[in-house]
Amino acid sequence: MGNPEDGSTGEKTVFVAKAAVVQDGKVLILHPCAETHHAEHDSIDLPGGKIRYGEDPLEALAREVREETGLLVEPIAPVRLWSFVRSDGLHFIGVTVVCTTQTGEVRLSDEHEGYAWVPPTAIAAAWPVHDELQAAFEVLERSSAMSTVARSSQARSTR
Template identity: 30%
Template sequence: MKTELRVAAYAVCVRDGEILLARWVTRDGRKLWTLPGGGMDHGELPVEALVREVEEETGYTAEPVALLGIDSIRRRDRTTRLGRPLDWQGLRIIYEARVTGGTLRNEDGGSTDLAAWHPLEAVPSLDRVELVDIGLQLRRDRPPVGHSHLYDPANG
């Protein structure tokens, strides 16, 4: 079975009771809200990936202010483009960040199609990936080892 590791950096940007989210378009066309961020390029530092990805997906310049934690997700039900079984793992580095400039806009031609601020109390009603909940939990609890209690050992 082929294995693949993807390392990515994400931002939890909260201001005035709202969180900045990007809407991810899945391979099958579903649209789910997620934290702005994404995969690191080879040789790129995680904080550089975070700044680049937030700008690409939202139009904003972001400044990382704290490392909240590192999350890992594993999917054994994926296949390669040739249809072979794939054991995929995503390592997600999650930062608290603040917007320091730019103008809100949507990504053009990327993996997301919309960027928006959402009231924190509205998050539970959004169609979203679990990373949003993990990021908010890490921001709220600030666990000393950067590990959310939302972690599922059977999945990771």
């Protein structure tokens, strides 16, 4: 039987929500502590974490981002549903949600040892990422390009 408090189902499955926090065209990435996150050297992560049993996924996302970074976020839209099995057999099913923030100062929890605001295109070149994370960044890049086109088009129509 699983533990509803930590999001596990008993079949070694954990449900998680991750935030692609966007500010000034850049995405917040975190550098997890290897000791606490089964992290590889130089790995990156997005803020977020486990959805507790009965918890609303967007509320879980906001809670986890606040706990890990001190940021208050506004969820905008899901960009990727993903799944992977970690080397210890734990199966993660998650959603990545684009979020904005009005608060700018990041205050890291002890789960992470660093952070950076980076353009989505620079992420894959600078750090090794798994396929699901890379796909989320690609979606972000496309949506960022579409937003730029929409803003540009809107500006021309108001002239």
